[in-house]
Amino acid sequence: MKSITINGSKRESVGKKATKALRNAGQVPCVLYGVEGDPLHFAAEEISFKDLVYTPDVHTVKIKLKDGKSFDAILQDIQFHPVNDAILHIDFYQIFDDKPITMEIPVHTEGVARGVKNGGVLRYNLRRLKVRGLPGDLPDYIVADVSKLKIGQKLYVTGVASEDYVIQHPDNTVICQVRTSRNIVALDDDEDEDEVAPDEVPATETDDVAAVKEGEDN
Incomplete structure (x- = not known):
């Protein structure tokens, strides 16, 4: 299966004000579940998700963060704005080569x-x-x-x-x-x-x- 790379950065704040500021800057707040410990909160440019979301095909995702860490994942859930269909939030789930999904x-x-x-x-x-x-x-x-x-x-x-x-x-x-x-x-x-x-x-x-x-x- 084909994979798409998403370059993002870890979110230090997950409050409403910080989330709104991200969206105003063209960023999409995301959460990666399945990682060791707490879920990982990160953000990426909205345009990065074009080939992942607006397509009938399915892909796995390579999430690369600025701190050098990377994770293999699949898209689990996505939320759109009810009026303009802008991406509001995306949930991912980490995957491993030896575990079925x-x-x-x-x-x-x-x-x-x-x-x-x-x-x-x-x-x-x-x-x-x-x-x-x-x-x-x-x-x-x-x-x-x-x-x-x-x-x-x-x-x-x-x-x-x-x-x-x-x-x-x-x-x-x-x-x-x-x-x-x-x-x-x-x-x-x-x-x-x-x-x-x-x-x-x-x-x-x-x-x-x-x-x-x-x-x-x-």
Whole structure:
């Protein structure tokens, strides 16, 4: 997974006046949790977070302080101004190479679904998956091959499983599916027989109408 470096300085005062002064100077107050002892309070230029916050991708973070100390971390929480969307505060959590972490990784689809070629529509239920693994084993994104999906079929999280990480969703969780539309075309002779065959649904699947509706709303 890619890493972004944030250069900052330790905060000596964490009161409201000091925090306001930081923001007025274009700095973002931050807290790093998971360090030995008390949480570490620091600040960094707001522009430093552009490639970390305003992107669909995920990154680990290398926090470098002026005193020479550095920490590997992940973004844990962020607060925005309710009117102008300026960054008000960011929480980070320190990570270690030998300790697993949980992150939400974006899903990138690959290929064109057979059902889409026949006039169906690909609907997404999840754009990100929560996975757990060692920092060095987590990918920038998870590839979901949809090329074999026919009309009425779904891609479950089991279809993108990997030995590098553990997916933190039930096996019957749907990533995407091909729905019917008004533009269905005639199928080739070799596809007629199995195009409308039911999904190979995991044994644990329950009624997922709510999940489907959520995917359509997105």
